[in-house]
Amino acid sequence: MERKRPLDEKAFLPSRFFELNDAKSQQSLSQIYEGDYVTEKGGDTVNEKEKDSKLQKEHDALERLWDQISFKLDALCNAHFVPKQVSL
Numbered sequence: 001m002e003r004k005r006p007l008d009e010k011a012f013l014p015s016r017f018f019e020l021n022d023a024k025s026q027q028s029l030s031q032i033y034e035g036d037y038v039t040e041k042g043g044d045t046v047n048e049k050e051k052d053s054k055l056q057k058e059h060d061a062l063e064r065l066w067d068q069i070s071f072k073l074d075a076l077c078n079a080h081f082v083p084k085q086v087s088l
């Protein structure tokens with residue numbers, strides 16, 4: 001007796017249900033989420049320039065702190081450094 005494959009009356013074909021768009025998005029995922037969040041909250045309440053200037057000030061403060069920490073670490077590392085004597 002020969003085996004027969006059962007016939008699917010309703011075969012699943014994903015291409016019938018949606019069309020795949022291969023075009024690259026113009027926005028990043030974070031920008032999309034930010035836009036969704038802003039529309040959900042009822043609009044943009046913070047001025048973009050104020051937000052950018054505040055963020056820039058925070059970045060500058062962090063850079064100054066990092067420079068101070070790096071300077072102190074370099075000073076600690078170099079304080080105990082003694083070069084090897086050259087032997088002939």
